Amino acid sequence: MTVKKVYTPPKAKMKGDTKRLVVAAIHKGCPSSAARVKKG
Amino acid sequence: MKIKINKRTGWRLINDKVVAFNCSNQKIVIWNETASAVWGKIVSGAKYSQIVKWISNEYRIDAVTAKKDTDAFIYEAMQMGFIEINGQQIKNDGHSEYASTETEGENVLLAIEMDAIKHLIPFAITFETTYACNEKCVHCYMGKRQFSLRLFEIKRILNEIAEEGCLFLSFTGGEFFMRKDAVEIIRHASNLHFVIDILSNGTLISEEIITVLAKHSVRRVQISLYGANEKIHDFITLVPGSFRQSLKSIKNLKEAGIKVEIAFPMMRINFDERYKVKKLTEKLGCMLSPSPIITARNNGSGDTFSLRLSDEQLEKFLADDDFSSLYAGRKPFQDHQFYMGLSDISSAPPCYSGFNSCAITPIGKVLPCNQFLYEVGDLKKDSFSVIWHKSKLLNSLRSLQIKDLVNCRKCKMLSLCARCPGLALLEGKGLLYSSPENCRITSMLYKLKKERR
Numbered sequence: 001m002t003v004k005k006v007y008t009p010p011k012a013k014m015k016g017d018t019k020r021l022v023v024a025a026i027h028k029g030c031p032s033s034a035a036r037v038k039k040g
Numbered sequence: 041m042k043i044k045i046n047k048r049t050g051w052r053l054i055n056d057k058v059v060a061f062n063c064s065n066q067k068i069v070i071w072n073e074t075a076s077a078v079w080g081k082i083v084s085g086a087k088y089s090q091i092v093k094w095i096s097n098e099y100r101i102d103a104v105t106a107k108k109d110t111d112a113f114i115y116e117a118m119q120m121g122f123i124e125i126n127g128q129q130i131k132n133d134g135h136s137e138y139a140s141t142e143t144e145g146e147n148v149l150l151a152i153e154m155d156a157i158k159h160l161i162p163f164a165i166t167f168e169t170t171y172a173c174n175e176k177c178v179h180c181y182m183g184k185r186q187f188s189l190r191l192f193e194i195k196r197i198l199n200e201i202a203e204e205g206c207l208f209l210s211f212t213g214g215e216f217f218m219r220k221d222a223v224e225i226i227r228h229a230s231n232l233h234f235v236i237d238i239l240s241n242g243t244l245i246s247e248e249i250i251t252v253l254a255k256h257s258v259r260r261v262q263i264s265l266y267g268a269n270e271k272i273h274d275f276i277t278l279v280p281g282s283f284r285q286s287l288k289s290i291k292n293l294k295e296a297g298i299k300v301e302i303a304f305p306m307m308r309i310n311f312d313e314r315y316k317v318k319k320l321t322e323k324l325g326c327m328l329s330p331s332p333i334i335t336a337r338n339n340g341s342g343d344t345f346s347l348r349l350s351d352e353q354l355e356k357f358l359a360d361d362d363f364s365s366l367y368a369g370r371k372p373f374q375d376h377q378f379y380m381g382l383s384d385i386s387s388a389p390p391c392y393s394g395f396n397s398c399a400i401t402p403i404g405k406v407l408p409c410n411q412f413l414y415e416v417g418d419l420k421k422d423s424f425s426v427i428w429h430k431s432k433l434l435n436s437l438r439s440l441q442i443k444d445l446v447n448c449r450k451c452k453m454l455s456l457c458a459r460c461p462g463l464a465l466l467e468g469k470g471l472l473y474s475s476p477e478n479c480r481i482t483s484m485l486y487k488l489k490k491e492r493r
Binding site: 009010014017019 | 057061065066067068070071072073074075077078095098099100109110112113116120140142143144145146147148149151237259260299301327328329366368
């Protein structure tokens with residue numbers, strides 16, 4: 001017997017705009033905080 | 041009807057969910073599992089009708105619902121610029137009710153970061169591709185000149201890190217564009233769907249290179265400026281004309297629609313330039329990333345310390361909330377506690393490098409971070425997967441907790457401190473000890489906080 005897959009309509013779980021974000025620090029930066037950003 | 045992923049989109053399947061980033065408009069999305077499966081169908085060349093049929097069969101839902109949901113997904117993906125359809129538009133009949141709400145991009149990035157920490161996915165990797173550089177910056181940490189990895193080795197490593205889930209890839213050097221094969225590396229990385237950052241001095245970015253960058257998944261180019269005029273900038277790079285060349289590249293990149301960030305490492309000699317650099321950055325339409333961190337050279341030499349901001353300058357920087365908030369580097373421990381939802385900070389790891397990120401040197405050594413010169417593997421001997429999962433050194437680093445830190449664990453300023461283990465290792469007494477420069481900065485912050493009370 002095959003089990004019916006649970007259906008969720010295809011869509012974004014999360015989405016956003018990163019245009020106004022500075023991404024990471026300078027050269028020797030901190031990649032572990034690459035996503036921890038500051039607004040400029 | 042043929043659907044295609046936009047060429048400037050980088051993406052990766054992480055834990056059954058596709059994370060995609062559009063380098064043209066800087067939009068980011070985490071698709072749900074159904075959307076991720078549909079994304080996979082698009083990548084494998086499925087047509088619209090085949091996708092509708094597949095959804096209907098796979099989930100045993102009626103064809104009308106499958107079509108309506110597929111249209112809503114395509115509309116949402118098109119709206120964010122992630123997919124293209126052969127000149128045809130999908131009608132927006134009531135699709136907005138399906139579309140998810142857009143949240144702050146910062147929160148989306150944070151969700152990915154946290155997930156990567158939890159599942160040990162190297163989602164962000166810094167790849168130093170060469171020691172060579174055409175500038176001779178007074179504060180530069182890269183010392184030794186050795187033969188860098190060859191193109192075929194770099195391609196192999198890129199294949200391996202893509203397989204492990206790396207999405208955000210930063211190419212740096214030395215100067216990345218000193219490599220004659222830089223464009224070939226970009227093409228290969230883009231074909232593997234990385235979201236590419238390039239850290240450069242900007243002096244070697246020709247119009248031909250810009251044309252290539254603008255066609256691939258390059259998120260941003262970060263270019264260092266050391267002042268708002270050539271006198272101070274060229275004084276630091278020791279290369280006459282470098283300011284003019286960097287500025288020209290910044291303008292050309294912007295015109296080509298590529299995001300540019302200006303890195304501004306602050307030193308005793310250029311600190312007074314900070315507001316002028318900020319103004320120039322705004323005029324150029326770029327983001328600014330100032331930093332007060334000047335490190336020892338990679339060979340351990342501390343002759344760069346005399347270039348660091350004086351105590352008086354450092355205090356001015358930290359007291360200027362508007363300007364210091366632009367610093368996008370390492371965050372204090374109190375933020376780690378907040379983001380990770382920990383009740384006891386002392387059980388947290390001192391740093392998350394090696395959990396969700398790492399660095400690769402020009403000769404193929406793997407480091408937890410390019411600031412953290414602790415070699416955990418050699419890509420000339422082992423695959424990335426073996427190093428990432430099996431390295432005893434890396435696994436032992438991951439087991440460290442703040443309570444293991446000899447001086448720091450009882451420090452009253454701990455929560456304000458952004459102690460970097462790399463600096464502790466390079467400039468302090470060792471891995472478990474404090475970083476003297478972080479102590480200096482944190483003491484200053486502590487003093488300012490007390491004065492403001």
